[in-house]
Amino acid sequence: xxxxxxxxxxxxxxxxxxxxxxxALSIVVLATILGFLLGLVFAFLLxxxxxxxxxxxxxxxxxxxELIRGTPLLVQLVYIYYVVPLLIELVAQLCGAKGYHCxxxxxxxxxxxxxxxxxxxxxxxxxxAILSIDKGQTEASLALGLSPHQAMFRIVIPQAISSSIPxxxxxxxxxxxxxxxxxxxxxxxxxxxxxxxxxxxxxxxxSYTILAVVYLIICIPLSILSRYLENRTRxxxx
Amino acid sequence: xxxLEIKKLRKSFGELEVLKDISVDIEKGExxxxxxxxxxGKSTFLRCLNLLxxxxxxxxxxxxxxxxxxxFDVVKYRRFVGMCFQRFNLYPFxxxxxxxxxxxxxxxKRSKTEAKDKAIELLTKVGLKDKAAVYPNNLSGGQQQRVxxxxxxxxxxxxxxxxxxxxxxxxxxxxxxxxxxxxxxEDGMTMAVVTHEMGFxxxxxxxxxxxxxxxxxxxxxPQEVLMNPKNDRTKNFLSRxxxx
Numbered sequence: 001x002x003x004x005x006x007x008x009x010x011x012x013x014x015x016x017x018x019x020x021x022x023x024a025l026s027i028v029v030l031a032t033i034l035g036f037l038l039g040l041v042f043a044f045l046l047x048x049x050x051x052x053x054x055x056x057x058x059x060x061x062x063x064x065x066e067l068i069r070g071t072p073l074l075v076q077l078v079y080i081y082y083v084v085p086l087l088i089e090l091v092a093q094l095c096g097a098k099g100y101h102c103x104x105x106x107x108x109x110x111x112x113x114x115x116x117x118x119x120x121x122x123x124x125x126x127x128x129a130i131l132s133i134d135k136g137q138t139e140a141s142l143a144l145g146l147s148p149h150q151a152m153f154r155i156v157i158p159q160a161i162s163s164s165i166p167x168x169x170x171x172x173x174x175x176x177x178x179x180x181x182x183x184x185x186x187x188x189x190x191x192x193x194x195x196x197x198x199x200x201x202x203x204x205x206x207s208y209t210i211l212a213v214v215y216l217i218i219c220i221p222l223s224i225l226s227r228y229l230e231n232r233t234r235x236x237x238x
Numbered sequence: 239x240x241x242l243e244i245k246k247l248r249k250s251f252g253e254l255e256v257l258k259d260i261s262v263d264i265e266k267g268e269x270x271x272x273x274x275x276x277x278x279g280k281s282t283f284l285r286c287l288n289l290l291x292x293x294x295x296x297x298x299x300x301x302x303x304x305x306x307x308x309x310f311d312v313v314k315y316r317r318f319v320g321m322c323f324q325r326f327n328l329y330p331f332x333x334x335x336x337x338x339x340x341x342x343x344x345x346x347k348r349s350k351t352e353a354k355d356k357a358i359e360l361l362t363k364v365g366l367k368d369k370a371a372v373y374p375n376n377l378s379g380g381q382q383q384r385v386x387x388x389x390x391x392x393x394x395x396x397x398x399x400x401x402x403x404x405x406x407x408x409x410x411x412x413x414x415x416x417x418x419x420x421x422x423x424e425d426g427m428t429m430a431v432v433t434h435e436m437g438f439x440x441x442x443x444x445x446x447x448x449x450x451x452x453x454x455x456x457x458x459x460p461q462e463v464l465m466n467p468k469n470d471r472t473k474n475f476l477s478r479x480x481x482x
Contacts, residue, residue: 139290140327140386144341144393145317154344159331 042119169226320390380411
């Protein structure tokens with residue numbers, strides 16, 4: 001008996017692919033874009049807090065970073081989705097608001113989780129980039145009469161951003177793949193959609209192969225783009 | 239009248255006392271050249287004058303106001319004291335023209351056209367008008383330093399500080415920078431220059447200071463300090479420098 005003749009890619013492609021490229025794709029794109037942009041903003045705030053002169057703020061940020069880096073993203077997603085709403089209700093009750101019900105959609109929880117996790121890692125990239133900008137840039141700016149604030153935001157940070165862009169590209173590709181973890185908190189992205197389809201049809205080999213190919217088709221061009229940006233930055237910084 | 243009066247200036251980095259007792263007046267229109275062995279505190283002294291380093295003690299009076307006073311507006315003051323660095327420190331992500339325009343627009347709030355006219359005028363003066371659209375990394379060191387001078391002059395400074403402006407340059411590029419500085423001195427700009435270029439000190443300086451170990455050891459005209467030094471340390475230094 002030929003095992004291969006049992007494979008039915010035609011059906012799987014016909015049924016599953018539209019589902020993946022429909023709702024699931026829009027969720028993945030939305031979660032990645034929102035998660036990444038929010039993550040960047042968050043990363044900036046953390047980086048600025050860490051290079052600020054406020055010692056207490058610095059300590060708090062370091063502690064927070066350890067917390068995020070010391071736990072898996074999957075656990076963080078679960079925690080945000082299942083535990084954080086309960087904590088908010090608890091606090092609301094303690095403050096006297098009885099019967100307050102906190103609802104957070106799974107997608108919201110997923111986006112927040114991705115943003116916080118990636119923001120924490122990217123904040124270190126930004127911080128390192130800011131510290132790597134030649135001190136002479138700040139000194140020249142101050143000597144021209146810029147305030148320390150202006151020197152930081154108009155001269156140092158723009159250069160730090162452009163030198164971090166290639167690294168951000170890598171994080172973007174990683175985030176696309178990590179949206180799959182949201183399946184665990186019931187976000188109907190690629191993985192959960194595929195899983196639901198296989199449990200109805202038992203086309204396991206076909207479905208998951210299609211899933212892997214879909215990820216590859218999204219991620220490979222992004223990787224190429226980020227490598228291109230990396231080369232370009234390296235040339236221009238010569 | 240003295241633009242800057244420096245009185246008993248001291249500066250320590252932790253345990254290390256780099257400036258011990260520096261008193262000197264910088265007169266309007268004067269070009270002052272500061273020479274001395276490395277580690278003698280020349281650069282630190284210059285950097286104290288626009289407060290890139292904060293002095294540990296003493297006074298610096300700018301038109302009679304103590305710039306070390308807590309109420310003194312340092313950011314505003316720095317505009318009037320231009321500085322050129324050994325390593326140029328141009329903004330690499332801006333063109334030459336933008337480098338010269340940038341602080342004019344941000345700090346003095348000049349209009350686009352005003353800033354541009356001023357920038358073109360100064361770039362012409364330093365002989366780099368045709369490089370306006372180029373990025374600094376595509377220029378030679380000498381050209382970069384001339385842009386840096388134009389950038390500092392765009393703020394209409396009263397005093398220009400030069401911190402070893404030719405030390406990072408290939409020998410054949412030193413002349414073009416020195417000639418720009420020479421023109422500046424002839425135009426009556428007040429200048430304080432830390433340099434190892436003895437020829438420049440001899441020809442351009444109104445006054446030469448020799449510093450060693452945080453003190454001013456000798457202070458006089460180029461003739462006095464370079465040709466007839468009284469102090470043994472100055473003689474020693476000059477003989478070593480002039481040998482090369």
